[in-house]
Amino acid sequence: MANVLVVAEQRDGAVKRVSMEAIAAVRSVADVSGGAVHVLVVGPPATATDDLTGSGADTVFRALGDEAALYQADLYAATAAARAEASDAALVLVAATALGKDLAPRIAARLGCGLVADVSTLERSDDGLVATRAVYSAKAMMTVRLTGRRSVVSVRPNAFTPLERGDAPSVEDMALASVSARARTVRVEQPEQAALDVAEASVVVSGGRGLKEPAHFALVEELAAALGGAVGASRAVVDAGWRPHAEQVGQTGKTVSPSLYVAVGISGAVQHLAGMRTSQVIVAINKDKDAPIFKVADYGIVGDLFEIVPRLTEEIRTIKEQ
Amino acid sequence: MKIAVCVKRTPDTETRIKIAADGRSIDESGVKFVLNPYDEYAVEEALALKEKAGAGEVVVVALGADAAQETLRTALAMGADRGILLRPSGSTDDPYVVARALADELGAAEYDLVLFGKLAIDDYHHGVGTMVAALMDLPCVSAISALELADGHGTARREIEGGVEVVEFDLPAVLTADKGLNEPRYPALRGIMMAKKKPLEVKDVTVADGGVEVTALTLPAARAEGRIVGEGADAVPALVDALRNEAKVL
Ligand SMILES: Cc1cc2nc3c(=O)[nH]c(=O)nc-3n(C[C@H](O)[C@H](O)[C@H](O)COP(=O)(O)OP(=O)(O)OC[C@H]3O[C@@H](n4cnc5c(N)ncnc54)[C@H](O)[C@@H]3O)c2cc1C
Ligand SMILES: Nc1ncnc2c1ncn2[C@@H]1O[C@H](COP(=O)(O)O)[C@@H](O)[C@H]1O
Numbered sequence: 001m002a003n004v005l006v007v008a009e010q011r012d013g014a015v016k017r018v019s020m021e022a023i024a025a026v027r028s029v030a031d032v033s034g035g036a037v038h039v040l041v042v043g044p045p046a047t048a049t050d051d052l053t054g055s056g057a058d059t060v061f062r063a064l065g066d067e068a069a070l071y072q073a074d075l076y077a078a079t080a081a082a083r084a085e086a087s088d089a090a091l092v093l094v095a096a097t098a099l100g101k102d103l104a105p106r107i108a109a110r111l112g113c114g115l116v117a118d119v120s121t122l123e124r125s126d127d128g129l130v131a132t133r134a135v136y137s138a139k140a141m142m143t144v145r146l147t148g149r150r151s152v153v154s155v156r157p158n159a160f161t162p163l164e165r166g167d168a169p170s171v172e173d174m175a176l177a178s179v180s181a182r183a184r185t186v187r188v189e190q191p192e193q194a195a196l197d198v199a200e201a202s203v204v205v206s207g208g209r210g211l212k213e214p215a216h217f218a219l220v221e222e223l224a225a226a227l228g229g230a231v232g233a234s235r236a237v238v239d240a241g242w243r244p245h246a247e248q249v250g251q252t253g254k255t256v257s258p259s260l261y262v263a264v265g266i267s268g269a270v271q272h273l274a275g276m277r278t279s280q281v282i283v284a285i286n287k288d289k290d291a292p293i294f295k296v297a298d299y300g301i302v303g304d305l306f307e308i309v310p311r312l313t314e315e316i317r318t319i320k321e322q
Numbered sequence: 323m324k325i326a327v328c329v330k331r332t333p334d335t336e337t338r339i340k341i342a343a344d345g346r347s348i349d350e351s352g353v354k355f356v357l358n359p360y361d362e363y364a365v366e367e368a369l370a371l372k373e374k375a376g377a378g379e380v381v382v383v384a385l386g387a388d389a390a391q392e393t394l395r396t397a398l399a400m401g402a403d404r405g406i407l408l409r410p411s412g413s414t415d416d417p418y419v420v421a422r423a424l425a426d427e428l429g430a431a432e433y434d435l436v437l438f439g440k441l442a443i444d445d446y447h448h449g450v451g452t453m454v455a456a457l458m459d460l461p462c463v464s465a466i467s468a469l470e471l472a473d474g475h476g477t478a479r480r481e482i483e484g485g486v487e488v489v490e491f492d493l494p495a496v497l498t499a500d501k502g503l504n505e506p507r508y509p510a511l512r513g514i515m516m517a518k519k520k521p522l523e524v525k526d527v528t529v530a531d532g533g534v535e536v537t538a539l540t541l542p543a544a545r546a547e548g549r550i551v552g553e554g555a556d557a558v559p560a561l562v563d564a565l566r567n568e569a570k571v572l
Contacts, residue, residue: 071487073463077456096448098482102464105417105449109456114416114533117447127537134542135446136348139339141540142445144415148533183461183491190485197483203571227572245467245502246481251335251443252359252501260571271335277542281569283561289550296545299564303554311555315562319572 002090003035006057007080007107009099010043018095018200020055020162022155025122026093027056027163032124038087039169042076042176044069049171055162057169061087063176070185071099077106078177084111086174089150091129096154097199108152115152116144120159120257120278137251137274156278157200158257191244196230198247199254203229203262204276206249207237210265210286210305214242219309220264226316232256232276234266250275265305268293285309323378325368326428327402327437328451329361331386331393332444339541346536355389357396360439362506363499367469368437369401370504379403381431385410385423391522398517399509405522416532417445421453423529429458438498440465455496463489467502 004026008019023037030037036058041049045064052060063079084092084107092107094100096118108115119131129146131153146153198204205227207220217231224231233243235250249256251271261279266272268284268291276282277296284297285305294300301308333339333348334356340349357365365382372378382397384390385408394405408427414420428436436458438451455462466478467486471493478497480487509517551560566572 071482073452074461098465098480101448102452105421105447105452106456106462108418108449109421109453112418114418115447115449115453116534117417117449130537133446135539136333136337136339136444137335138542139337140341140348141542142536143538143540145535145537146533147535148416151533181461183463183489183495185487185489187488188482188485189488194484200483246484260565260569274335281565281571282545282548283565294548294550296548298545298548298569299561300548300550301552301554301557301561302550303557307555308558311558312561315558316572319562319566 002033003038003087004030004091004093005038005040005084005087005089006093007103008039008041008052009095009097010041010047013044013046013048015041015049015051016095017162018097018157021157021160022093022095023056024163025155025160026091029091029122029124029129035090038083038089040080040083042068042079053168054165056165060169060171061174062171063174065176068176070188072181072185073102073106073183074179074181075176076103077110078179080107081110082177083174084150091150092152094154096156100154104152104154111150111152113150113152114146114148116146117154118156119153120156122153122155134278137270138277139270156257158202158259198230198232198249198256201230202258203227203260204232204249204256204258205229205262205264206232206234206266207264208234208266209236211237217242219305223262223264223309223313223316226313226320227260229258229260234272263293263297264309266293267291268296323372323375323435324433325371325378325435325437326381326383326431326433327361327364327368327397328383328424329365329393329397330358330384330439330442331355331390332358332442335359335443341539341541346539348539355392357393358439358442360441360443360499363501363503364437364439365397365400365402366504366506367499368435369507371435371471381406383408383424383427385414385420394522395517396509398520398522399513400507401513404520407522407524408527409524410527410529412529413532413535414529415536416534417447417449418453419529419532421450421457423527424450425454425457426527428454434494436460436494436496438496440498440500451496451498458496460494460496461491462496463491464498465500466497467500469497469503
């Protein structure tokens with residue numbers, strides 16, 4: 001029966017958690033159809049694939065080489081498309097990260113097949129394969145049916161839980177595709193202190209204009225640190241130059257769906273909600289009880305953030321120490 | 323410099339979404355439509371490049387129903403030279419179908435650059451631009467927030483998790499625009515008047531069958547009714563308790 005291929009993403013030589021999530025998303029589909037789960041890892045020679053043990057992968061294909069140390073779109077896409085053909089994959093999955101959002105459509109175009117982006121569910125129903133995805137700034141959910149012989153699907157980070165199965169996959173090496181790359185990633189510039197990215201974190205604490213001035217973001221940073229999470233920001237404070245755009249959550253920033261999202265001094269404009277509405281648990285701290293953020297929040301505290309946030313940070317620290 | 327920009331008609335971000343009677347699309351009545359915000363960055367970039375080069379042409383292309391003419395006119399009012407509307411013969415549920423139709427049109431002319439938005443804020447595919455590039459076999463950098471062009475090649479920057487990727491590419495190329503690339507201009511009154519007279523070609527195109535079918539559009543499951551746990555710092559213990567014991571996220 002038809003196999004599935006997950007194109008895993010690695011960073012600094014280790015496979016990312018989001019790729020384990022993508023394997024989890026498709027494992028049950030493969031079980032029903034009786035197909036195998038193939039995982040392709042493209043990256044530098046030193047990439048470790050041990051973490052894929054227990055992830056649900058049946059076979060891991062390693063396409064490693066110095067030329068793949070940085071994300072090279074054409075090289076990665078051509079290698080993935082070749083693997084999909086060789087694996088006779090009916091589904092090709094990638095995680096919907098910055099890399100995956102770039103890669104998935106390229107693979108689909110090379111394979112001449114359909115694309116379903118950023119899915120949060122994927123199931124086999126009587127109708128065939130069905131996926132759901134947030135559209136219209138997360139103001140609606142779209143259900144799609146995959147009707148083609150083959151489809152490329154990108155999977156929303158944090159929407160699936162990695163599996164824990166005991167078995168180790170078999171590992172095979174394969175060659176990277178040869179491409180004449182007319183676009184080349186020459187370097188990745190990292191900020192001096194590499195911070196946890198909002199799009200990848202399972203806890204995000206975001207601050208807005210309610211913080212009044214940039215220095216007060218220390219309150220948000222401390223709470224995020226106590227929770228082991230990343231710092232996010234509203235557009236208002238990014239536009240004001242208080243925070244880098246990389247931290248912006250929303251329509252024109254990043255889409256996040258962490259297990260916990262804390263909005264501090266953020267009103268909850270629709271464009272902000274677009275980026276965080278699908279978080280599992282939302283907490284809002286705002287002095288205005290009518291702020292729209294409370295409409296999506298699971299838990300809210302009405303009041304002055306300057307009093308509430310330090311206290312919250314303290315309580316969290318106490319718990320974490322226990 | 324001859325530049326094409328693909329533009330899409332999308333509901334304004336503030337729109338309240340209502341589901342249409344067919345259960346698989348939005349009810350468009352009373353909805354304000356705009357030029358997709360990311361496409362504004364693409365149009366702006368094209369215009370700025372043309373102005374800098376002192377010569378060239380900016381062609382805007384939309385695939386969609388007749389209503390998308392209005393979107394093309396907005397881009398013409400910003401300063402684009404002419405527009406092309408492609409009216410599809412069938413479903414465009416699959417972004418691959420959209421990309422194929424656009425690639426067929428774009429491939430028929432020689433452009434130095436083809437620009438897109440990184441994402442359409444209605445369907446959220448984040449894919450049509452990169453797909454068109456792959457179909458046209460052109461180098462492509464997606465979601466760029468900075469661009470420099472030199473003779474026959476260029477350098478673009480794109481934000482990724484925890485950093486910025488710097489990508490060099492040869493021309494002709496496909497680029498998709500992210501926020502930060504520029505500040506789009508507003509159409510001036512004069513531009514709006516002039517846009518009415520600019521050429522806008524309408525073509526019917528046969529689209530391929532797709533592999534994706536939209537079966538339903540629903541409002542997001544209402545989040546379980548949230549609650550205000552209290553007021554001020556005194557409410558913190560109750561919040562922590564709820565996060566720990568109810569939501570189990572701590
Ligand atoms: C096309 C477009 C795209 C956009 N994209 C985005 C996007 O990606 N992300 C985004 O965030 N926005 C986006 N916006 C902007 C959005 O509309 C809002 O303007 C923005 O989100 C507001 O940011 P804010 O909540 O920080 O500020 P405000 O709306 O000013 O809210 C500040 C909040 O802080 C509260 N507050 C003040 N003082 C205190 C205190 N002491 N204690 C507690 N609470 C306090 C206030 O009650 C208020 O609710 C976009 C807008 C447009 C038009
Ligand atoms: N129907 C369309 N007509 C013209 N351009 C489109 C169309 N759909 C998408 N695009 C372009 O492709 C980009 C990405 O769209 P999407 O992949 O649908 O999120 C948009 O920002 C537009 O530049």
